[in-house]
Amino acid sequence: MMRILIKIEYVGSNYHGWQKQANLPTIQGILEKTLSNFLKQNITLFGCGRTDAKVHAKSQYAHFDCESSFDFSRLPLAINNMLPKDIMIVSARQVSNDFHARFSAKKKIYRYYIYNNIVRSPLLNEFSLHVPVKLDIKKMKKACKMFVGEHNFTAFCTKREFEDRFFNVRKIYSLKMKKRKNLICFEICGNGFLYNMVRIIIGTILDVGKNKIETKQIKKMFVSKNRCEAGETLPPHGLILYDVIY
Amino acid sequence: MMRILIKIEYVGSNYHGWQKQANLPTIQGILEKTLSNFLKQNITLFGCGRTDAKVHAKSQYAHFDCESSFDFSRLPLAINNMLPKDIMIVSARQVSNDFHARFSAKKKIYRYYIYNNIVRSPLLNEFSLHVPVKLDIKKMKKACKMFVGEHNFTAFCTKREFEDRFFNVRKIYSLKMKKRKNLICFEICGNGFLYNMVRIIIGTILDVGKNKIETKQIKKMFVSKNRCEAGETLPPHGLILYDVIY
Numbered sequence: 001m002m003r004i005l006i007k008i009e010y011v012g013s014n015y016h017g018w019q020k021q022a023n024l025p026t027i028q029g030i031l032e033k034t035l036s037n038f039l040k041q042n043i044t045l046f047g048c049g050r051t052d053a054k055v056h057a058k059s060q061y062a063h064f065d066c067e068s069s070f071d072f073s074r075l076p077l078a079i080n081n082m083l084p085k086d087i088m089i090v091s092a093r094q095v096s097n098d099f100h101a102r103f104s105a106k107k108k109i110y111r112y113y114i115y116n117n118i119v120r121s122p123l124l125n126e127f128s129l130h131v132p133v134k135l136d137i138k139k140m141k142k143a144c145k146m147f148v149g150e151h152n153f154t155a156f157c158t159k160r161e162f163e164d165r166f167f168n169v170r171k172i173y174s175l176k177m178k179k180r181k182n183l184i185c186f187e188i189c190g191n192g193f194l195y196n197m198v199r200i201i202i203g204t205i206l207d208v209g210k211n212k213i214e215t216k217q218i219k220k221m222f223v224s225k226n227r228c229e230a231g232e233t234l235p236p237h238g239l240i241l242y243d244v245i246y
Numbered sequence: 247m248m249r250i251l252i253k254i255e256y257v258g259s260n261y262h263g264w265q266k267q268a269n270l271p272t273i274q275g276i277l278e279k280t281l282s283n284f285l286k287q288n289i290t291l292f293g294c295g296r297t298d299a300k301v302h303a304k305s306q307y308a309h310f311d312c313e314s315s316f317d318f319s320r321l322p323l324a325i326n327n328m329l330p331k332d333i334m335i336v337s338a339r340q341v342s343n344d345f346h347a348r349f350s351a352k353k354k355i356y357r358y359y360i361y362n363n364i365v366r367s368p369l370l371n372e373f374s375l376h377v378p379v380k381l382d383i384k385k386m387k388k389a390c391k392m393f394v395g396e397h398n399f400t401a402f403c404t405k406r407e408f409e410d411r412f413f414n415v416r417k418i419y420s421l422k423m424k425k426r427k428n429l430i431c432f433e434i435c436g437n438g439f440l441y442n443m444v445r446i447i448i449g450t451i452l453d454v455g456k457n458k459i460e461t462k463q464i465k466k467m468f469v470s471k472n473r474c475e476a477g478e479t480l481p482p483h484g485l486i487l488y489d490v491i492y
Contacts, residue, residue: 011368058369076365086368119322122257122332123304123373123486240369 001065004072005095006031008060011086013126013237017053018060027051027087031062034082039066048101048244049108049193054236056127059090059243063101099246107173107245109189112202113238117182124183129238135209137179143208144175144186146218147201154225156201157194158233168194168225175201187242196233203231247311250318251341252277254306257332259372259483263299264306273297273333277308280328285312294347294490295354295439300482302373305336305489309347345492353419353491355435358448359484363428370429375484381455383425389454390421390432392464393447400471402447403440404479414440414471421447433488442479449477 008031016024020032028045035043048061075092083089113128115121120130154168172190179185186202204221207213213231221229254277262270266278274291281289294307321338329335359374361367366376400414418436425431432448450467453459459477467475 009368011371056369080365085366085371088366088368090365119326119336120331120334122255122334123302125257125331127369 001067001097003063003065003095003097003099004075004092005061005063005099005101006075006092007090008057008062009088009090010057010060011126012051012054012056014084014086015053017055018047018049018051018057027057027060028062030084030087031089034079035064038079038082039068039070041066041068046101048105049241051239051241052196052236055239055241056237057241060241061101061105061244061246063095063099104246105192105244107189107191108193108241109187109243109245110193110198111240111242112186112188112198112234113240114184114186114202114206115182116179116184121182126237127240128183129235131206133210135184135206136211137177137184137209139211139215140205140209141177143205143215143218144177146215147172147175147188151222152225153194153197153222155221155227155230156197156204157227158196158200159227160195170194170197177205199234199236199239200227200230200232202238203234205231206234207231247313247343249309249311249341249343249345250321250338251307251309251345251347252321252338253336254303254308255334255336256303256306257372258297258300258302260332261299263301264293264295264297273303273306274308276330276333277335280325281310284325284328285314285316287312287314292347294351295487297485297487298442298482301485301487302483303487306487307347307351307490307492309341309345350492351438351490353435353437354439354487355433355489355491356439356444357486357488358432358434358444358480359486360430360432360448360452361428362425362430367428372483373486374429375481377452379456381430381452382457383423383430383455385457385461386451386455387423389451389461389464390423392461393418393421393434397468398471399440399443399468401467401473401476402443402450403473404442404446405473406441416440416443423451445480445482445485446473446476446478448484449480451477452480453477 016026018027020029043064045062045064072092076089115124115128116131118132150171152169170192175188262272264273266275289310291308291310318338322335361370361374362377364378396417398415416438421434
């Protein structure tokens with residue numbers, strides 16, 4: 001048995017997210033089917049994390065176990081013409097048998113793009129959220145700093161029934177915001193992210209930019225752990241899983 | 247009668263180019279229909295230039311004449327929800343009656359994107375040409391310089407029956423090439439471009455990068471005026487009409 005780690009890039013627009021679902025097109029579903037056909041054995045992928053429907057990935061990682069004498073460094077060239085154009089295996093390599101795409105990840109980096117202009121941009125439509133109103137960029141940059149460090153992010157996640165509320169402490173190493181012409185790029189790096197956490201954090205910063213809330217209120221949200229105080233969950237298409245550090 | 251100049255942004259992937267064609271979706275066709283409906287009169291657009299099928303535009307310009315008391319600065323917000331998501335009017339303003347979107351243009355700027363990596367990039371697929379082979383970037387930068395200045399570009403255009411071969415002199419003000427990770431961006435600025443000229447110029451520079459031809463051969467092409475000596479016409483989807491200067 002050997003364990004293979006693959007790096008995957010995809011445009012999420014046409015998929016119901018990463019995780020396999022019966023009768024719905026998902027990234028994991030398509031990759032598992034293609035890999036199973038190619039390697040002539042049942043392949044199960046363990047992703048570094050689940051991306052939601054319409055979320056993109058520049059560098060998603062997943063591992064699988066198999067029996068094979070194939071030189072896996074050649075996997076991308078061998079298999080990519082069997083994959084749809086919007087999903088691509090960028091690289092593949094053998095890892096040790098105790099490596100796990102999810103649990104071995106030290107840091108994850110996400111980006112969220114906002115196109116801030118009265119008129120929408122057809123060229124950036126698929127990869128950014130259109131925000132037509134004027135934003136207070138200075139205040140937003142201040143708000144970014146509030147999230148850096150170790151915090152309880154209960155107010156910044158969507159509760160899922162099967163999850164425990166007690167382990168919602170995560171560490172954010174950096175949250176940078178860059179504006180170039182009308183395009184705002186947020187880059188957030190952390191040791192892990194709760195469900196919808198990036199989209200809610202950026203939604204809260206956006207509310208600061210719209211002068212709906214004050215920067216200092218963010219501190220209180222960490223304490224109150226009240227989801228209702230934070231900003232809305234922004235749409236998925238502005239989000240991209242940018243990189244994972246092992 | 248008043249003359250209105252509009253600036254348009256579009257993703258060309260789903261269209262048979264700018265120019266109106268019977269029974270085929272084109273940018274001009276869709277814009278004329280929508281403007282005619284909105285202004286309740288027949289509108290004919292005069293574009294700054296024709297973009298081919300699948301070519302994109304960040305800033306295409308076109309003018310039209312009409313009788314109206316409408317405040318045209320409000321046109322984008324009034325009309326954009328009637329347009330498909332991949333075509334957008336960015337701005338509109340009244341110009342003098344002797345202004346012409348095509349003939350008043352002083353400079354045009356095009357960009358061409360090449361994604362240079364063994365594996366394709368799903369995220370950049372729609373807006374760049376995938377080139378999997380190693381390129382000699384230094385030589386390509388040298389080749390770019392050869393095109394700057396006033397030259398006869400007969401070797402670098404596709405002949406169309408109705409056109410005259412004698413007026414193929416154009417001036418290129420600049421041709422810059424920037425590489426950032428695997429993405430190469432060419433930006434070319436000139437006083438006008440012949441049919442397929444940008445795609446053939448970049449195709450020739452690409453041949454230099456592949457060591458198929460030498461930089462010094464480019465000089466001879468200006469003299470020989472022989473289309474067969476220049477590089478191939480690159481695919482349209484890497485090309486974008488970036489800006490027009492009036």
